[in-house]
Amino acid sequence: xVQLVESGGGLVQAGGSLRLxxxxxxxxxxxxxxxxxxxxxxxxxxxxxxxxWSGGRTSYADSVKGRFTISRENAKKTVYxxxxxxxxxDTAVYYCxxxxxxxxxxxxxxxxxxxxGTQVTVSS
Numbered sequence: 001x002v003q004l005v006e007s008g009g010g011l012v013q014a015g016g017s018l019r020l021x022x023x024x025x026x027x028x029x030x031x032x033x034x035x036x037x038x039x040x041x042x043x044x045x046x047x048x049x050x051x052x053w054s055g056g057r058t059s060y061a062d063s064v065k066g067r068f069t070i071s072r073e074n075a076k077k078t079v080y081x082x083x084x085x086x087x088x089x090d091t092a093v094y095y096c097x098x099x100x101x102x103x104x105x106x107x108x109x110x111x112x113x114x115x116x117g118t119q120v121t122v123s124s
Contacts, residue, residue: 002026002113004034004096009118012086020081020118022096033099034072034079035111038092038120045095045108051079053102061106064090086122093117 008020022034035050049060049070058070069082079096097111105111 002028002032002098004098004113004115006094006096006115006118009094009120011121011123014087014122014124016086016122017082017084018086018120020083020094020096020120022079022081022115024077024079024096024098028100029077029098030074031100031102033102033104033110034070035097035099035105036070036079036081037095037097037108037111038090039095039117040089040092043092047106047108048094049081050099050104050106052104057104059104059106083120086120088122088124091120091122093119 003025005023033052036048039045051070055072067085072079095117096115098113099110
């Protein structure tokens, strides 16, 4: 069974940075793609970025390109989301999710396993 646990959320001022971590348990982690999604107040959950099983391919939502970077360390079973130049509109609960087909998909239904989320709040 695959379980994901996010950490690293918090309160930051506009223009600041945060790094989120997603710790994954389970023997099949190295074959999974991992994605980050977010859900802001009163909004639907939306795709942020994803990384394929090897770390060789990534995809990003247009709203975060150039500001966010996803990476993974398979030996540590951990995926990171480095968020720079944060803006108030980035305020949301951030979720990491595992996709067993290994592709860095932006499609929410591709992800079979989800973490509980971590809150990110950006003040203006």
